[in-house]
Amino acid sequence: MYTDKKSILQLAVLLAAHGVRKVVLCPGSRDIPLVHTFSSMPEFTCYQVTDERSAGFFALGLALHDGRPAAVCCTSGSALLNLHPAVAEAFYRQVPLVVISADRPMAWIGQMDGQTLPQAGVFGTLVKKSVHLPEVSSAEDEWYCNRLINEALLAVDHHGRGPVHINVPVSEPFFDCPVGSLPQARVITRCSGSFSSLLEDLNRYPRRMLVIGQEDPMFQDGLDRLADVDRYFVCVAEHLANYHGTAVRNIDAVLYFQDKEARLGLSPDLLITCGGHIISKRLKQLLRSCPPQAHWHITPTGEVADLFQSLTTLIEARPTEFLSQVLPQCVEADGGYRERWQQLSAKLPRPDFPYSEMGVIGKVMQHLPQTCSLHLANSSVVRYAQLFPLPASVKVLSNRGMNGIEGSLSAAVGYAAASGELNFAFIGDLSFFYDMNALWNHCYGPNLRILLLNNRGGEIFHALPGLNLAGDTHRFVVGTHQTTARGWAETCGFEYLPVYDEADLAKTLPRFVQPAVTGRPMLLEAFTDPTTDVQLLKNYYHSIKS
Numbered sequence: 001m002y003t004d005k006k007s008i009l010q011l012a013v014l015l016a017a018h019g020v021r022k023v024v025l026c027p028g029s030r031d032i033p034l035v036h037t038f039s040s041m042p043e044f045t046c047y048q049v050t051d052e053r054s055a056g057f058f059a060l061g062l063a064l065h066d067g068r069p070a071a072v073c074c075t076s077g078s079a080l081l082n083l084h085p086a087v088a089e090a091f092y093r094q095v096p097l098v099v100i101s102a103d104r105p106m107a108w109i110g111q112m113d114g115q116t117l118p119q120a121g122v123f124g125t126l127v128k129k130s131v132h133l134p135e136v137s138s139a140e141d142e143w144y145c146n147r148l149i150n151e152a153l154l155a156v157d158h159h160g161r162g163p164v165h166i167n168v169p170v171s172e173p174f175f176d177c178p179v180g181s182l183p184q185a186r187v188i189t190r191c192s193g194s195f196s197s198l199l200e201d202l203n204r205y206p207r208r209m210l211v212i213g214q215e216d217p218m219f220q221d222g223l224d225r226l227a228d229v230d231r232y233f234v235c236v237a238e239h240l241a242n243y244h245g246t247a248v249r250n251i252d253a254v255l256y257f258q259d260k261e262a263r264l265g266l267s268p269d270l271l272i273t274c275g276g277h278i279i280s281k282r283l284k285q286l287l288r289s290c291p292p293q294a295h296w297h298i299t300p301t302g303e304v305a306d307l308f309q310s311l312t313t314l315i316e317a318r319p320t321e322f323l324s325q326v327l328p329q330c331v332e333a334d335g336g337y338r339e340r341w342q343q344l345s346a347k348l349p350r351p352d353f354p355y356s357e358m359g360v361i362g363k364v365m366q367h368l369p370q371t372c373s374l375h376l377a378n379s380s381v382v383r384y385a386q387l388f389p390l391p392a393s394v395k396v397l398s399n400r401g402m403n404g405i406e407g408s409l410s411a412a413v414g415y416a417a418a419s420g421e422l423n424f425a426f427i428g429d430l431s432f433f434y435d436m437n438a439l440w441n442h443c444y445g446p447n448l449r450i451l452l453l454n455n456r457g458g459e460i461f462h463a464l465p466g467l468n469l470a471g472d473t474h475r476f477v478v479g480t481h482q483t484t485a486r487g488w489a490e491t492c493g494f495e496y497l498p499v500y501d502e503a504d505l506a507k508t509l510p511r512f513v514q515p516a517v518t519g520r521p522m523l524l525e526a527f528t529d530p531t532t533d534v535q536l537l538k539n540y541y542h543s544i545k546s
């Protein structure tokens with residue numbers, strides 16, 4: 001029989017799955033559910049050692065004997081500190097050692113309760129990875145717990161071997177062990193070097209999707225130079241991917257009107273991801289609610305990123321390195337699955353909004369020069385830009401590492417200062433005024449053109465479902481204001497172009513997007529109604545659905 005603590009059950013199953021076969025157990029009370037569960041598993045050979053100082057080195061000797069990771073498990077408090085010398089030895093000798101410590105609940109640390117101290121991260125830089133498991137009370141807790149354990153056990157032999165620390169809070173009651181069987185636990189593996197072992201698995205999945213996240217132009221991996229990628233995958237790529245091959249780009253619109261059964265038909269059997277951040281919330285919802293059978297993430301670092309909560313394999317490589325190896329031997333994907341995505345994408349009407357924030361963004365994008373760089377600020381701007389097509393030669397950049405509004409303009413100005421081509425920066429009013437000192441340094445030239453969308457507040461907050469913006473809540477959340485950029489722009493040497501309606505935009509747009517560099521940088525400030533876009537977007541999606 002096993003403990004009913006789900007974090008410990010996940011840990012037990014994953015230790016065995018990652019090749020741990022020998023476990024040193026130290027006596028105590030807080031680690032009883034760990035000790036009982038491990039000692040009840042036929043996969044483990046368990047050793048009882050009372051003194052933790054000795055137990056750590058005993059486990060180190062076990063790992064040295066066969067080169068496989070060995071584990072040592074102790075109770076809470078000072079018991080863990082006695083493992084420190086063995087951990088240091090394992091770190092400097094690169095021995096695969098897994099330290100497992102029971103802990104008191106976090107609420108009791110520092111409250112004069114017995115055998116409590118801050119155990120999480122206690123070994124500092126002397127371990128390759130340290131994780132503090134949650135006590136599982138929800139499905140998300142269990143996913144998080146599973147991911148952390150996989151991360152720690154993958155680190156044991158990643159770029160050299162060494163010790164890792166897994167800290168396990170255990171709340172009372174914990175003496176009973178009523179569970180009769182171990183659960184299934186997702187195992188994340190890592191693959192690098194030769195990928196022939198994955199080819200057979202890849203061909204086994206008929207419905208395959210390749211999601212390409214953000215890739216900055218100067219670091220773009222050249223995936224679009226690989227022949228016929230779309231024969232083998234449904235390729236999904238937003239503008240920020242800077243991917244110029246055949247791909248589904250209007251993702252949110254495609255997924256908006258799909259019912260549960262249709263979403264199941266759009267979910268892949270195999271999901272392969274690469275690159276950075278994804279904007280589409282609906283894509284995240286699809287892949288989390290209808291998870292693929294397998295999810296492979298390609299990353300040069302080999303680090304775990306489990307955005308869709310279904311990761312099974314880390315492929316430590318550049319995307320082109322992996323795909324160029326496997327595509328020549330890959331069988332074509334399910335044609336019906338590809339066609340379903342492509343037809344849904346192709347039949348959607350091209351959005352044509354009246355004067356509004358979205359309308360201005362769409363019109364400017366439609367008339368951008370073929371060769372330029374486009375910088376998208378966060379919040380509504382980067383999302384609305386995904387609604388419209390873009391010339392393949394336009395390079396797209398955005399601060400999506402943290403998705404904050406700070407620094408969007410400064411990053412665009414810095415890029416433009418080193419660039420010889422035209423640079424367009426699309427930015428909302430709160431982002432602009434928050435970062436207006438980007439124009440204070442005067443390190444910019446006439447190749448910079450700023451589209452400032454001024455709706456006198458944070459428009460994106462109007463789109464949050466269930467948010468009541470009545471009374472003072474509206475002012476505090478949205479950040480309402482009556483500020484204009486005219487004075488600042490003219491003081492900083494910009495040609496200032498105010499726009500208030502469709503007629504103004506039609507008159508001003510040709511000058512703003514002309515491919516020739518003029519004598520001064522430009523700032524086009526488009527004043528819009530803060531509530532118009534939310535309703536226009538709803539109307540557009542409803543028209544698609546009908």
